[in-house]
Amino acid sequence: MKKYFYFLFFLASNSFAQTKALVGGTLIDGFGGKPLQNSVIIIEGERIKAIGTEGNLEIPKGAEVISTEGMSVMPGLWDMHVHLMINGHSNYTHWDKMYLKLAKDVIMPSSAHQLLLAGVTSARDLGGPLEPSLSVRDRINKGEIPGPTMYMSGPFIQHEPYPGTAEFRWGVKGEADARAKIKQLAKAGVDCIKLIDQDEMTEAEYLAVVDEAHKNKLKVVAHSHRPDEIRRGLKAGVDNFEHTGLAAAPEYPDDIIASIKERTAKMNLGPLFWTPTVEGLYNYEYARDNPEALDNTSWHLGLPDSIIADIKRSLQNPGRLSYFGLNPIRKPTLEKKINQLKNAGVVLLVGTDSGIPMKFHSQSTWNELDVWVNKFGFDPMYTIRAATYWPAVMMGVEKDFGTVSEGKYADIIAVKGDVLRHMALLQDVKLVVKKGKRYK
Numbered sequence: 309m310k311k312y313f314y315f316l317f318f319l320a321s322n323s324f325a326q327t328k329a330l331v332g333g334t335l336i337d338g339f340g341g342k343p344l345q346n347s348v349i350i351i352e353g354e355r356i357k358a359i360g361t362e363g364n365l366e367i368p369k370g371a372e373v374i375s376t377e378g379m380s381v382m383p384g385l386w387d388m389h390v391h392l393m394i395n396g397h398s399n400y401t402h403w404d405k406m407y408l409k410l411a412k413d414v415i416m417p418s419s420a421h422q423l424l425l426a427g428v429t430s431a432r433d434l435g436g437p438l439e440p441s442l443s444v445r446d447r448i449n450k451g452e453i454p455g456p457t458m459y460m461s462g463p464f465i466q467h468e469p470y471p472g473t474a475e476f477r478w479g480v481k482g483e484a485d486a487r488a489k490i491k492q493l494a495k496a497g498v499d500c501i502k503l504i505d506q507d508e509m510t511e512a513e514y515l516a517v518v519d520e521a522h523k524n525k526l527k528v529v530a531h532s533h534r535p536d537e538i539r540r541g542l543k544a545g546v547d548n549f550e551h552t553g554l555a556a557a558p559e560y561p562d563d564i565i566a567s568i569k570e571r572t573a574k575m576n577l578g579p580l581f582w583t584p585t586v587e588g589l590y591n592y593e594y595a596r597d598n599p600e601a602l603d604n605t606s607w608h609l610g611l612p613d614s615i616i617a618d619i620k621r622s623l624q625n626p627g628r629l630s631y632f633g634l635n636p637i638r639k640p641t642l643e644k645k646i647n648q649l650k651n652a653g654v655v656l657l658v659g660t661d662s663g664i665p666m667k668f669h670s671q672s673t674w675n676e677l678d679v680w681v682n683k684f685g686f687d688p689m690y691t692i693r694a695a696t697y698w699p700a701v702m703m704g705v706e707k708d709f710g711t712v713s714e715g716k717y718a719d720i721i722a723v724k725g726d727v728l729r730h731m732a733l734l735q736d737v738k739l740v741v742k743k744g745k746r747y748k
Contacts, residue, residue, distance in 0.1 A: 327352050328744065329367045333376030333722055335359070338383040338696040338711035340689055343728070347381060351718040354744040359714060374746070376739065380727035382692060383712050384429025384456075384719035384742060385734075386699035387673045388583045389550055389659030392416040392444065392458075393436045393476065396607060398622040398629050398665040404472060407615065412440035418610030420448060420455025422669040423662070425609070425748055427737035429719040430699065430709060431456040432659070434502045434529055434550065437476045438462040442497055454747060457719075459703055461502035461529065462493050465517055467509045480509065486516040494524035499703070501528045503546065507536035518544035527702070532582075535561055542567050548581040548702060550659070552645040556637040560648050572653030581702045582649050583659035586642045587676040588667045590683065592635050595666050596626040607668035623666060631665045643684050657702060658695035674734035681731040688728045718744040 328351040335347035337359075348365045350357040358365060367373060393411045395418070397403045407415055416436070423431055433441060441460040448455040462476075465486075469477035480486040486509075490501060501521040506514040521528045522545070530541040532549040538560075541549060554560065560568075572580050595601055602623055608616050623629075650656060658680075660672035677695060680686040700710025708717050722739035740748035 327357075327368050327371040328718075328741070328746070329371045329373045330376050330381060330720065330722070330739075330741075331362065331367070331373055333379040333381035334726070335712060336380060336382040336689070336692060336728065337713060338693060339713070340693055340697070343380075347376070349381070349712065349718075349720065351741070351744050354717055356712065356714055356716055356718050359712065374739070376722050379722040379724050379738065380733070381712070381720060381722045381739075382727065383696040383710060384721050384740070385427050385673055385695045386430045386432075386658065386710075387423065387428045387456075387660055387662060387676075387695075388432045388548075388657045388699050388702070389585050389661050390419070390423065390431045390433055390669065390672075391435060391661070391663035392419040392433050392669075393440070394663035395419055395611070395619065396623070396663065396666055396668045397619045398631065401472065402622075406618070408437070408475060411437055412443055414610070414612070414615075416440060416444045417447075417453045417455065419663065419669045420444060420453070420458065421610050422607060423456050423673070424454055424740060424742065425606070425737075426670045426673060427721040427723075427734060427740055428456050428673050429721070429740070429742045430459070432459040432461075432500070432529075432699075432703070434461050434500075435464045435476060435504075436460070436462065438493070438496060438498075445499075456742070457709070459499040461500050462496065462498045464502050464504050465489065466503070466505040467513075468505075480513050480517065482510075483512040483516040486513045487520045490517055490520040490524065490526075494521075494526060498526065501526050503528055503530040503541070505537070506530060506540045506544075507534055509540075511540075514540050515544050518546060527704075529583075535564060538564050539567070542571055545577075548583060548657070549654075550583045550585060551661075552584045552586060552642055552649075554641075554645070556634055556641065558641050559644050565648055565652050568649070568652040568654060579655040579698075579701070580653070581657055581698070582654040583657045584642075584646045584649065585659050585661045585676070586646060586684075587672060587679045588661050588664055589632070589635055589639055590642055590679050591675055592632045592666070593639070596632075599623075599626055601671070602626070602666065604668075604671065606670035609670070626666060629665055646684060655698050655702075656694050657699055658691070671735070674732070677734060678732050688731055691731070692727075718742075
């Protein structure tokens with residue numbers, strides 16, 4: 309299996325030509341304007357050289373011509389909430405005990421490769437062991453293993469680690485300790501800070517976490533499961549909230565929506581970002597009742613047979629998973645809550661919590677976009693921008709990523725058909741180019 313994994317990477321690495329031309333497809337560039345039909349995209353090395361149309365943009369001699377006729381061509385997807393260290397297993401305690409030692413060399417590289425082949429060319433990992441997280445990110449950046457461009461938070465920052473999780477959950481004991489741990493993460497080279505259980509911290513602690521992160525030019529991403537997590541996060545100046553949260557409560561309290569509106573009105577602070585991660589909850593009952601989707605072998609890539617078998621055993625009775633015990637009364641609240649956030653002026657980002665029980669890295673991202681469009685009625689272009697343009701803005705890398713435009717890295721995917729009409733086409737990405745290299 310390991311030899312096969314690296315053989316696939318060898319083939320992908322050798323599908324690199326100095327100049328490429330993607331010719332014929334309908335380009336959705338990520339800016340939100342009218343798609344460009346009969347598009348031509350010239351790629352030189354890692355970056356986009358020119359964009360035009362057939363007959364109006366000359367294809368350089370010797371370029372590798374890749375036909376995108378009949379395809380929607382668009383920026384590579386971002387998934388703003390993944391967990392590379394897990395992959396669909398239903399028992400976290402068992403998984404951590406058995407496989408944490410394999411995270412760096414097996415589990416996380418496997419998850420990253422699966423994301424890439426699903427059309428995710430950039431992703432944000434929120435909560436993982438520090439050294440393995442940074443190692444996988446850096447090995448991807450060096451071209452040693454395939455995967456999206458990764459942005460890593462390293463360990464969760466919280467009041468107290470849960471039993472057996474100290475390697476990837478760091479507790480804080482007082483303001484000085486909070487600042488020291490953020491400085492340690494910043495020095496190690498993380499890309500952002502993941503804050504959770506801030507409602508269990510003292511005011512001095514959670515304020516210190518956010519203040520020290522900002523002093524070190526790191527964005528803070530915080531859970532929003534409970535009302536006071538949101539209230540405290542807003543007070544501290546958190547940059548990005550995660551999840552719709554609030555369990556089975558039918559809606560956000562009035563004071564929280566008022567506070568969100570007050571924050572989103574402050575243009576000088578920039579957008580308030582929110583990653584609702586709805587597909588895992590919304591699609592649970594369908595996956596439970598139609599378990600054939602669990603047999604899709606795309607999530608096997610890079611995993612030893614023994615781990616694949618273990619994941620399968622853990623999902624033999626999907627209707628009995630305690631993780632989704634509240635789902636029958638949580639699912640009906642999701643549409644109301646996500647629309648409350650949207651109407652309050654937050655910028656929504658596509659993220660999935662990929663890796664949670666029954667949610668595999670090879671499948672989760674397209675499902676999130678599909679739910680937004682086909683279940684909640686969101687505009688397809690709005691949804692695509694939430695998975696391309698806006699994530700790059702949130703991470704401060706929009707000069708290089710997020711749209712198909714001249715000078716930016718050539719992170720481009722394509723699917724057959726009109727993705728603006730049929731968002732579910734994203735489940736079968738036909739072309740994946742990341743930084744000018746063709747992986748699929």
